[in-house]
Amino acid sequence: MAIQDRKERQLAEREQLFLSAAREQICQDGLLSLQMAKVARACDYATGTLYQHFASKEDLLVAICSELVDKRVEIFNRLVTWDAPTRERIFGIAVGDIIFAHHYPEHFRLAQFVFTEVVWQAASAKRRQQLLETSKPMGDAVQRIIEDAVAAGDLDPHGRPLLEMTLGQWTMTLGMHNLVHAEGVLELYNLRDPYRMLLRQLNALLNGLGWQPQQDPFDEQALEALVQRIQRNVFADLCQDQNGCKNL
Amino acid sequence: MAIQDRKERQLAEREQLFLSAAREQICQDGLLSLQMAKVARACDYATGTLYQHFASKEDLLVAICSELVDKRVEIFNRLVTWDAPTRERIFGIAVGDIIFAHHYPEHFRLAQFVFTEVVWQAASAKRRQQLLETSKPMGDAVQRIIEDAVAAGDLDPHGRPLLEMTLGQWTMTLGMHNLVHAEGVLELYNLRDPYRMLLRQLNALLNGLGWQPQQDPFDEQALEALVQRIQRNVFADLCQDQNGCKNL
DNA sequence: CTCATTTTCTGAACCGGATTCAGAATCATT
DNA sequence: AATGATTCTGAATCCGGTTCAGAAAATGAG
Known part of the structure; x- marks a missing residue:
């Protein structure tokens, strides 16, 4: 009808x-x-x-978060289908998250909040399950990149799982985003370029994954070029407007 | 009187x-x-x-957090005065944080909460300043370790500041702690030994600091031995009771 | 020890904001 | 147009943080 x-x-x-x-x-x-x-x-x-x-305020927050997860999955998927060397694609995940954080600041802050015990505890078991389920596609995307890399022979199949990198990257991005938004913190630590710093750290993480043959970390210049390339090729639509990726 | x-x-x-x-x-x-x-x-x-x-609930939370910062400073200081090779001392900071997280779980969760925008925003400017000031000694401790390392000639004085490592380590520990306490997450990601994973990641971070001469990351065995040593030598008093550092 | 004064403690009252629900309004169907 | 079903409404309820007028206790002088 x-x-x-x-x-x-x-x-x-x-x-x-x-x-x-x-x-x-x-x-x-x-x-x-x-x-x-x-x-x-x-x-x-x-x-x-x-x-x-x-049904409740909490429910509303969780709904907003679900949207967030969807958007993030979309960003992840761009990297999965991006045609580039494996290491760059993996690094792209991190860059993607940072771009994501720039574009949906409220979403990211909310994720922090929702996945924090406060809401987590309040949420019913069923709701929690739901939230976890939503993040499945993200895990799948990562899985696909791993498989590609192993198939291409440039990642040791017995090495430390890429998942670790992903989780580490995620927690660091959340944490950094937190610092950036906590007034006064950047000044205290004299952090002029927090996202650059984040990228350098991710670079270190990335390098510990067990590449075959072993590879040097990207240097400052390569890093810069890579970020530019990812922005241009994968996130062109997000990065044109003025409040886009400027401070990246 | x-x-x-x-x-x-x-x-x-x-x-x-x-x-x-x-x-x-x-x-x-x-x-x-x-x-x-x-x-x-x-x-x-x-x-x-x-x-x-x-004066308010927020005030109470902040007071609890100040205690937390004090305890954490105490833990930092143990590492500063610990007599060991620089790299181990630095790694010790991370291990110390993990031990700290084990021993004061409510404190750590609270820190997460307080430094999160939610409380941060609610706190008055004066209170924020206070909270930031409290963490000064921690920065000083780190600074001292840097100086020692540079003086000993095994850290490049122009290299990436140790501070980056510290912040990265902090955000990762917070994030991991978060995951550990969010029911269902560990299962979803099939994370059997989250703190070990964290240590491996920190190892990667640590290695990116610019050692002179360049050094290989600790391998699994060296890592294990190091953690044991730190527990025994620096945190003996905290690690004896049964609910102590078991899952470390 | 008693009484006046100061300090501290108390919990009922107040208030803001989430949540509910009985009735009003709107819609669909005959 | 009437009737029953559905949807919308906002005043009322509830809950927990916060306040404050008065009760109780402590102090100290006589």
């Missing part, structure tokens, strides 16, 4: 409306001042209507 | 009482279910009394 379709469409639209209003509020005033009533009001609906879409 | 002294002592004692009750509640039921009234009740005081010590 067509009517049913329309209703579903409207429902989905409104859900998006709520989600983006919530995101906007988070960007604007921070996670702390996100209020259900405000979100509803911003969309010209009553509080109760919002609660028909999301 | 002696009476004044006694009063101050009692005040300090009660403050400790409140702090440890709060810590216990956090350990028990998580950060989310920490309630001011419960903390007060657990100590047989009324809510208002608790508020004479801490």
